[in-house]
Amino acid sequence: MAAPRPLPVRLSGVIMPASIQDLEALRALTALFKEQRNRNLDTIGVAVDLILLFRELRVEQESLLTAFRCGLQFLGxxxxxxxxxxxxxxxxxxPELFLSCLNHPDKKIVAYSSMILFTCLNSSRIKELEENLNIAINVLEAHQKHPESEWPFLIITDHFLKSPELVQAMYAKMSNQERVTLLDIMIAKVMAEEPLARDEVPVFLSYAQLFASTFVDQCKIVLKLTSEQHADDEEALVIIRLLDVLCEMTANSDLLGYLQVYPALLERGVDLLRLVHVSGLDSTSIFSTCGYIKAEGNVSNVAEGFKSHLIRLIGNMCYKNKDNQDKVNELDGIPLILDSCRPDDRNPFLTQWVVYAIRNLTEDNSQNQDLIAKMEEQGLADTSLLKKVGFEVEKRGDKLILKSTSDTAQP
Known part of the structure; x- marks a missing residue:
């Protein structure tokens, strides 16, 4: 192989681009190092220095960008x-190379540096990221900007999500947009067809604690969305996504038991449903019931499905849990849930989630069944809804009985 050529030099303030021969030599060297027998560790430091020089030059000539990319491929x-x-x-x-490259405007350089980070990371090096959070957050930003690139996504799912300490430190430092992105990845992980592995369950229980705690403390921020002018409030968008995550986590049998007893989570859910329900009575509110499609366009907005998801969360938390069933009764949540069952284009599947929640609230709970039976007699409960739930009210002497029907509809 020919002797390496000198680095590009400045002539009269102009950077001379690398020659074609330089690029071909670098490509050839990269190809050789794909083979184990040709690897020479003494070249790594030089390669890193060259890459950092390319980044420092901050020029956009295609030839230099190509050399920059080849250098990263060589390291990979x-x-x-x-x-x-x-x-x-x-x-x-x-940390210098990753700090320099993960936020580079060239998406190939971002992808190649992400590949190197993914390849090198292990459990001990993850600890070092806790002291260099900007690198971890840059990975998340790279995923935001380049969702088609697999490497940033794989770093997050295969490395970051295995370290609750790192994720919690990142979450505290992230912007609200970055938090939404992380929560979307969490939702995808919990909803994946493959169940959580045994060693993943304790990790995701720690995430359940983080998200439940944050929701309990901050959930009322979502009420900023009561008018369209605040529809892009990023703090409120985080609460909406937190609710989505909690719905999926309470649908997971490995995580449900922990969240069912999490302090104040159920109470906050019922309280927030009441506030959203009252806010929705104002036709100008973003939470108002919208039973028709407006002529000027789509009715979808950032709060779409929020009430449905609140009811879903309450229903999940009451699944085969009498303490929570009784708690919702004490909070007057059952009439609230039944009253929420109205046509609403902003809350797809609202009726189905009401049906689901009422089933879970009344299963093996005679007190809750009696309450609904009395509501039906007083005209406060929709008879057709009770039939959908799989119950009908029957009077036996002076007593009202809420009994199961044989043709119970499935939610």
Whole structure:
């Protein structure tokens, strides 16, 4: 192989682009290092220095960008499936290379530097990220900007989500938009077809604690959305996504039991449903019932489905849990849930979630059944809804009985 050429130099303040021969040599070197026998660890430090120089030059000539990309590919190849190489790459590259490249405007440079980070990360190096949170947050930003790139996403799902300490530290420092992105990834993970692995359950229980705590403390922020002019309030958008995460977590049998007894979570859910329900009585509120499509366009908005999801959360928390069933009764939540069952284009499947919640509230709970039976007699409960739930009211002497029907509809 020909001797390496000198770096590009400045002539009269102009940076001379790398020659075609330079680029071909770098490509050839990259290809050689795909083979284990050709790896020479002494070259890693030089390669990192070159990459940092390319970043420092901040020029957009295609030839220099190509050399920049090839240098990163070289590091990625030399680190692939070789722990010794990974250690040396990490020693030379962390943290400067990742701080320099993960937020680069060129998406290939972002992808290649993400590949290197993914390849080198392990449990001990994750600890180092806790002291360099900007790198971890840059990965999340890279996923936001380049959702089509698999490497930032894989770093988050395969490395970050295994470290609750890192994620909690990141969450505290993130912007609200970044929190929404992280919560979307959490939802995708919990909803995945493959169940959580045994070693993942304790980790996600810690996330359940973080999200439930945040929701309990901050959920009323969502009431900022009572008018369209605050529809883009980012703090409120985080609460909406937190509710979505909690709905999916309470639908997971491994996480449900912990959240069912989480202090104040059920109470906050019922209280917030009441506030949203009252707010919706004002036709100008973003939470108002919308039973028709307006002529000027789509009725969808940031609060779409929020009431449905609140009722779903309450229903999940009452699943086979008598204490929570009784708690909702004490909070006058049953009439509130029944009164929420109205046509509403802003809350798809609202009726189905009301049906589901009422079933869970009345299962093996005679007190709640009696309450609904008396409401039906007084005209406060919709008879057709009770039939959908799978109950009908029958009078036996002086007593009203809420009994199950044989043709129970499925929610």
């Amino acid at each position: 190849n030399i680190a692939s499936r070789n722990e010794d190489s990974q250690s040396v790459v990490w020693l030379h590259a962390f």
